[in-house]
Amino acid sequence: MPDLKRVTEVWDTAEHRLAQGDVAFVADLGIALADRYGSSAARIWQYRSVFDRLLRLLTMAPGPGHAEQAVRLVSAASPDNRKLVRYAASLLAEGQTPHDLTFVFAGGSSRAAASEELRACLVHEMVLRGVMIAESPAIEAWATSPHWRHHPLAWMPLELSVIEEKPPLPSYSVGGGSYSMPYGPQDGPGVTLGSVTHLPQVTDTTTEEFSEAAAAAVANWTEESNGRSEAGMYDLAEPVEPEGLPDLLVTLGLECLSRVSPRKRLALSSCRAEHAWRMLFAAASTGGAYNNGEYGAYGRLAAWRSVAALSGVPTAAPVSEVEENAQACGWYSFGAATKWFERVAWDIGLVSVAPGARRMAVLAATDTD
Template sequence: MADEIRAIVAGLAELDDVSGVWAVAEERVGRGDPAFAADLGIACAAARHMWQYRSVFDHLLRLLATTRGSGNVAQALRMVACPRAADRKLDRYTASLLASGHEAEDLAVAFTGPASEELRACLVHELVLRGVVVEETPGIAGWALSRHWSHHPLHQLPLTLCDMERGADLPSYGVRGRSHSMPYDSSAGRGPAVPGGGRVPSVKEATTRAAAAEMSQAVANWAEESNGRVEARVFAMSEPLEPASVPTALLALGLECLRGAGRKTAVSVTVRTVAEAWRVLFAAASTGGAYNSGLYGAYGRLAAWRSLTALAQSPDGLTAEEVAERVRGCVWYGFSAGTDWFEHVAWDIGLAALAPDHRGLAVLAATDTD
């Protein structure tokens, strides 16, 4: 086997099409030899800067991670654990692949075998997103409930889904790639439209750099890794703002995303449930924009929580349950407009949250294009 793998690897750089190598690996895995695919992947890891080796490595990982069976899981874990391949982004991707392609009991090997703490933390929350009760799953519960990963940023997330998180849009993976929904039209065709009108009290901008950064967590990857732009702002009202006056207020705040909107440029504002707001934020964070792959499920969940928490203007130090209660106390809106700020391709988000006391209005807009 070693000679066969050496011959394949030696000739990869000369190939214009690596699908023949994919077929060889698929045939070997199909007849019960996943170690061949893992060995070949490990051999390709050192040269992943070349597209042929990178393509073969990724195909082998998807092959092992989406083909049922604990033996395939073990070999996928061995492949990504090799020093030449290991990195945090690969761990996040692998956790998403494994959780989508295998039953929870087959994934217990990740918590005893050669897997990084990063991969394990991500895998826990990828499973939570898929409705797995990790606290009761043999082989996983012990690690998930232990204190030794309390320093990890994902540890702050609850191990069970809140009601608003149920039904998250998760990608479907196969050997040839992935597919996922794009629920970024955050206003059209869902909740009741808000006609506008009504009095808007005097307003003072209360945006801080820290608040803007937190609100933008779910869409930051659009701006940092793709062609996107983001506007995140907070406004304080001198007296409570009536929910029916929110459309009028949005047009009066001087938002860049709504510059020029009004009489000649259509604006739509609709009421949203908190679950709909979370769904949009999670999709933006987990699946990414036009030119990137996003944060995947675990970190996408964290980013969505952070954005939602900041949009609700939650005080520091609240528990997850207290944040969820405050978020439910807000009035949520989706908005869209035919302004030049939005790209109007596929990735447009407009969300606003009226605080429970109706004295604070937080706004997040994002857009991206290919």
């Protein structure tokens, strides 16, 4: 395979066999290739292209037989590849019905092929797509069982919260996928700085723990792409009025707003907590310029962790408490034409102001291709 100049003939063979009803052949081919190339497979573009095509062929065609072979392929080919498991769960939830995925959680040999990690991811990928877990006894029984309550994803509810509304999810097909980006350069009208004569005294209370939690949604940008992020938490000696927020922001010493001036103006606009969550979820789930993110389940988790930190809530608190605090905060999105922001497509600037306006938190992130 490494000698192939093109892999379309391999794709065509797999599609032809699938059209004839030989679903197992598609999984068998993927497993055989994984066995043949082993640890070197990730470095062979032909293998990556063929394997992805095989997985999409199985997951994008509805039916229990297709779903079972997809799970068999993932479980046999790369059982310890967490990224592949998350990706497969996203594909399965998009391309299969909840009924056709029940076998993953029911008893029998089919269930044995699925890892606990795949089940956990699949539950939340379905939740993100509006599936009512309570309406499927087998799935609900597994999702509410005590043996997985210590899994990181178990912290999140089994239905969408109000703040999540309609998550920006990717649209998959056999040939590829697409997704929306609810963030980017802030090109709205700039705000006039220096018009407020009195600003409250600020105490920087940023901790390493806060910065890490606040940046959870964009960690993949900095770890796997060309991104960078900046986060800060501040206590105010007296309440800040909305009209004073722009001037206050530029006094905080944030690198992302360094040298803001009349020529490099600050754009700031109020937004809803729901919009902030969508931005963070998209950043976490779909990734930056050179990576694919954490996919739906872990993207949801990372978004909630960032919202919790920015809302001033411990990450161990129930999601319901995080949501209540988030909705009580005032939220703003911002950007600036500074050298820090890449201003390509992946720019985030968020400010949350706590009730009473005596505490504020900031998160900025940027990435480029």
